[in-house]
Amino acid sequence: MDADTNNTVLREGFLVKRGHFVPNWKARWFVLKPDKLLYYKYEGGRRDSCQRGKIPLKDCVLTCPYLEYENRPLVFKLQTANGVGHFLEACSREERDEWAADITAAGHKLHTSDGGKVTNQQEPASPRLHNIDLSKVLDSMYDVHSGIKMSSHVEQGSTYSNCFSGSAVVDWLVFIQLAGTRVDAVTLASALQEEGFLQPVGIRSVEALRTAGFSQQFMDDSTALYGFSDSLKKRGSVKAETSMSAVELSGQVVKRGYLLKQGHRRKNWKVRLFVLRSEPAFLHYYDPTKDELSPAGGFSLRSCLVSSLNDNGVPSGVSGNIQGNLFKIITQGDTHYFIQAPTNQEKMDWIDAIREQT
Known part of the structure; x- marks a missing residue:
């Protein structure tokens, strides 16, 4: 690889990296080059000039998303040719997917004698969607500490209490890793609605349930409102959050x-x-x-x-x-x-x- 190519920066930015020896997470500044991914530490308010690590891209395997870390749904894994795994977390789904795409593209463009490349392995869409116990999903949603939070929402001038948006449900299902993608989360939420565990609240969600096919009945939308079924509300487990x-x-x-x-x-x-x-x-x-x-x-x-x-x-x-x-x-x-x-x-x-x- 010539010097000009070595100086090329394809992408750079913060990622949170899991340590190899001490399994804690640290924010590092990553720089993607055509053949490697470098990372640096920030000392105080400035990036240090000392390279803290290097991940060679030749024959790497990239797994995105990587769903094994609880509470960290934005992690992707980069495993080097010698079997070392690097776990990196982005700030959003978009950033994670863009990093994964750029790393994969860099691997495919490597001009090595043996044609080394990065293989991008997609995780199964959501392995836990098969034979999933919807009642357990519901119990998790209904948990007063870690479940989905209810609040008041306004739709077309009307106020609805003790409810949540469709996008909030999807966010929650992905965040706790019951679904690997938003599409899978919509499918899971649709099944909860079909079983009568969730019910539409307000005009948009009621109209979708009445007119759409099964796959479009639950809306991944911040303005489509849902709530727990009336029979479930009598459990008394969840109380509407009114704190600031x-x-x-x-x-x-x-x-x-x-x-x-x-x-x-x-x-x-x-x-x-x-x-x-x-x-x-x-x-x-x-x-x-x-x-x-x-x-x-x-x-x-x-x-x-x-x-x-x-x-x-x-x-x-x-x-x-x-x-x-x-x-x-x-x-x-x-x-x-x-x-x-x-x-x-x-x-x-x-x-x-x-x-x-x-």
Whole structure:
């Protein structure tokens, strides 16, 4: 491989990687080259120049999605020719699939003497869909701690309480790995509806049940509403969430991605998974190294101010050896959040997306 090709960067960005010796998860900066995948560590607010690892692509086998990690449905596996497995997690389904496609394409373009290539193995769509116990799925959905959360929704001027959207059901089924894909999740949700465990709520979902074929009766849609059947509600297991945290997390996900955030107390920089939601507009951030489902923090975007910071010098309030691409969010309560994006384009995309919600 010549020097020019070796310097070519096909893709780069944050992924969360499982350690080989200590099986913990760490955020690393990955750089895809035509023949290898390199990864680096961020020290404070800057990517270090020391390469922390290299994954050769020749004769690799890529498995996407890789469904063996509970609470981590966005993992893909890259196994090298000598049998070493690398487990990598993206920030979204789209990012995961794009990384997998680019790695596969790079493998196919390798010009080696023996024609080495990456093989992209798709997991079976959802092996647990066969002979699945729908009553156990229902029990999991109905669990007060880890089940699907119910709240109030408005459709065409009418308010419906103790319900959830079709897309929320699909998200939940994929997230807990009862379904490998959204298509499989819709099939599973349709079966729950067919058995009378779930019932349509509101105009859209009722109309779909009345007019569509079986495969289209359950809608993967944030505006199609569903609830548990009336007989199940008498169990008393699930209580509608009325806390502010439940309201915060009920909005539609507008954007998600890995960003660096400066801590309020120690002023250190950490990679966090940011999730932007609308109606209500909230920005939450999660620690991607942990399996916990709850946000590490978040705030309402109502009356927030978001602004780009100049990369020339270190702005007031910012600490550390920063990389750049900074922006600041000031909340209604005058809390200042300093955030770094990996690129200037991503910074501007986030600023635009946040401003649309303020």
